Amino acid sequence: MSTTEQPTTDAAPSPALPDGPRGLLIGGEFVDAADGATMAVHNPATGEVMAEVAVAGQEDVDRAVRVARDAFVGAWRDVTPSARGKILWRLADLLEENADELALIESLDNGKPLAEARGDHGFSAEVFRYYAGAATKIDGRTVTPSAPGPWHAYTRREPLGVVGQIIPWNFPLMMAAWKVAPALAAGNTILLKPAEQTPLSALRLGELFLEAGLPPGVLNILNGDGAVTGAAIAGHDGVDKIAFTGSAETGRKIVHAATGNLKKVTLELGGKSPNVVFADADLEAATAGASAAIFSHMGEVCIAGSRLYVQEDVFDDVLAGVADNARALKVGPGTDPGTQLGPLVSVEQLARVTGYIEDGLRGGARALAGGARHGDRGYFVEPTVLVDVEPDARVVREEIFGPVLVARPFKDPEDLAREANDTRYGLAAGVWTKDLSKAHRAAAELQAGMVFINTYGAIDPSLPFGGYKESGWGRELGPDGLDPYLQTKTVVVAL
């Protein structure tokens, strides 16, 4: 079923990509790879090559680790907390001063609508400000031991050293912000690897950090393929911690690679998050919320509300509304004014998402909206709503990471909790009801790191973000997001 207009073939030409760094950032300079390797960066709205960026091999990773170690010992860990905070704050100001340019880079590179890119970058600036403030609030404790004798005992909270941070392509700049801000606030130095599909905004971030006064070598940025550059960072004995956001499959590889020096690991992985609408909900708000939960950012969102459960009395009405919303979305290049749903990030992602849709339809699902690729140029997919899906269908169980919603009716809350929790993931969940008790009972019952009540996907720099079960290890954002970048030292003095 083809439900959206098909403007992509004759769409206006993409705006020009702003100039910016294309090398590896090592030791405060953008440089070529040691072996001169480069890779192409594509515009997902057209499939055309927009830029060539350097690709880091083992030799570059080794050099970046040495540089980051020197910068840690020689400079950054001893910079005062206030001075660290000021650099982070200055960086946030620079992000805002360059908001239009950054949003254009992100929209061209990732495909997302300009308005969404602007929103991501505003949020990123706030994350830098939150952790700018946190830098001056990292304290140990004095402790009174019970063992006989006069003691003076206290704890210190110290940075780990060199941290590797590997990020995905769905929120290129925002994922960099979530990782870099707490690590720098805590006094660590960094090797950041952007996703190979979307390196451009992270490189511009590196340039802005130098302008903000970050000492050379504190933040190093290494583009490249996961299997080469990412694996070299994850397996490096000179890296003290790895922070990863991406697929569960790659998360497992990172865990294995980290065993060599038993580096610390935090993971933010996938989800297949249930969004639950009870019959007593504000149905207009729930319908709009359920649509935004799966269609914003093309559904390429780890917390996407990708499984919709609606109480049976109102199932047809709510689903009709969600399908109308899907059909009404303006699909087109992210840089076109008015676009609400951009292309998927890559040709691989296009194949993956359409493959899931076809698999669902073959298995007996019915598409209330969408159900196919959109247009024949670029990587667009129709916003899709599937009903009549069985609980064990792949479209219900596996993360699709695209604008594809599966919906099932439920009768009573007990069945609902069982079905909503019947997943290996546990990242987020939504609950829509006017009944306070029901809402909080569901919040307690749902196995997810974040539960949204009468809203979906509301995130904030102060609120911990992370997963239960196979959705990850550890939390980002909030005070919890700083902890993985610190280690506690106990100091005991016999007086």
Ligand code: ADP
């Ligand atoms: P996707 O399959 O959607 O691209 P991934 O989880 O593989 O998602 O990618 C997220 C990030 O992990 C990217 O920066 C990617 O380059 C990186 N990556 C992929 N494979 C590995 C690996 N074996 N080791 C380290 N990083 C990897």
